[in-house]
Amino acid sequence: MVDAGCWDGASPASCRAPRWNAWARGWEFWPAWVLNAPVAVWVALLAVRHRGLLVFTAANPAIEDGGVVGESKSAILARLPDEWVIPWAVIAPGAVEPRLASARATMAARAWGYPIVVKPDVGERGSGVRWVGDDDALRDYVAREPRAVILQVPHEGPFEAGVFYVRHPDEARGRIFSITDKRFPVLVGDGHSTIAAQIQAHPRFRLQADVFLARHAAVRDRVLAAGEPFQLARAGNHAQGTEFRDGRALWTPALERRIDEIARHVDGFCFGRFDVRYRDRAAFMAGEDLAIVELNGVTSEATHIYEPGSSIFAAWRTLMRQWSIAFAIGAANRRRGCVPSTVRSLAPRLWSYFRSTLPHPLAD
Numbered sequence: 001m002v003d004a005g006c007w008d009g010a011s012p013a014s015c016r017a018p019r020w021n022a023w024a025r026g027w028e029f030w031p032a033w034v035l036n037a038p039v040a041v042w043v044a045l046l047a048v049r050h051r052g053l054l055v056f057t058a059a060n061p062a063i064e065d066g067g068v069v070g071e072s073k074s075a076i077l078a079r080l081p082d083e084w085v086i087p088w089a090v091i092a093p094g095a096v097e098p099r100l101a102s103a104r105a106t107m108a109a110r111a112w113g114y115p116i117v118v119k120p121d122v123g124e125r126g127s128g129v130r131w132v133g134d135d136d137a138l139r140d141y142v143a144r145e146p147r148a149v150i151l152q153v154p155h156e157g158p159f160e161a162g163v164f165y166v167r168h169p170d171e172a173r174g175r176i177f178s179i180t181d182k183r184f185p186v187l188v189g190d191g192h193s194t195i196a197a198q199i200q201a202h203p204r205f206r207l208q209a210d211v212f213l214a215r216h217a218a219v220r221d222r223v224l225a226a227g228e229p230f231q232l233a234r235a236g237n238h239a240q241g242t243e244f245r246d247g248r249a250l251w252t253p254a255l256e257r258r259i260d261e262i263a264r265h266v267d268g269f270c271f272g273r274f275d276v277r278y279r280d281r282a283a284f285m286a287g288e289d290l291a292i293v294e295l296n297g298v299t300s301e302a303t304h305i306y307e308p309g310s311s312i313f314a315a316w317r318t319l320m321r322q323w324s325i326a327f328a329i330g331a332a333n334r335r336r337g338c339v340p341s342t343v344r345s346l347a348p349r350l351w352s353y354f355r356s357t358l359p360h361p362l363a364d
Helices: 037-049 055-059 073-077 096-109 135-144 195-201 203-216 253-263 281-286 314-333 343-356
Strands: 088-091 117-121 130-132 151-154 159-166 175-183 187-190 227-233 243-246 271-278 291-296
Touching: 037 314, 055 117, 055 314, 055 343, 073 088, 073 187, 073 291, 088 096, 096 151, 096 175, 117 135, 117 187, 159 203, 159 253, 159 281, 159 314, 175 253, 175 314, 187 195, 195 203, 253 281
Parallel strands: none
Antiparallel strands: 088 151, 117 130, 117 151, 159 175, 159 271, 175 243, 187 227, 271 291
16 A cells, blocks of 8 residues: 555645636536546546457456456455444346345344345445345335345444455465545534535535435434434445545555455455444454455445545545556466456346446435
């Protein structure tokens, strides 16, 4: 891990947008295609340099297409050490009632109760993550989501981090490229304003008011008592309302060693992000308190870039550095005999994924 002002080695001064640079201050909420347009140009240049558009898919031979899109979360979790992963199970596709019966049987056999976290086995950017509290809510979920879903025991944290790991095949050890310190949005009651009014008045929460008001429509007119906390989001996902901060202060040699040890259990994994819940910051930094939610592949982002007030130029620089590493690792694996995906093989899978993906507007 670098000690300079930015994760990619830039100076501290260049990591923050100037106060007068007002046009860039809200970039963290830009559509992904706008944010990534300059990065796409860089990726095209990397493809020319490395003589292959999809060389980066060879960065993770253990994951289908390197983890571009549509990979099975459960297949990846199954390869990680159980002691470091939040307990989970898969409910196969099928008719609603048999799936519900299967879920009930699984929960009973493992002594799991409600609430339980449910999410699609294949999904991106936290889409469809829900905390369900009873059989009726679970039935509604599986009725709406016909694909395989994952049941996962809730881990209340209260902390979550995104730990981005990279390892070049020629290196003896991997390293942490980025850490995101995730902050869950919480209202604190004032004794007279409704939840909706507090959301609309909050300088940050109002920027995602449509997400919060849709999720909490049933209680939007409730007035919280003075000092009463109300959590607006529980999934560690930026699009669903969680605030992302630069977590460089959480880095330690012990944490890096632990992440490297865990990553090496997946032979052929060199590049991606662990989403991790934990209870105690000191224990997390010592590499002792880690509960992995999931592991994402080659199209993961170093999400610390979304820290409020940070510079869009620093974000672009980090993303370009990230893609440079992905191509370099892919090229090294290609020299070792790994065959990157082809456009002909990847395009139908992308098309199938996006056709089958359903929107989940009320994700937690």
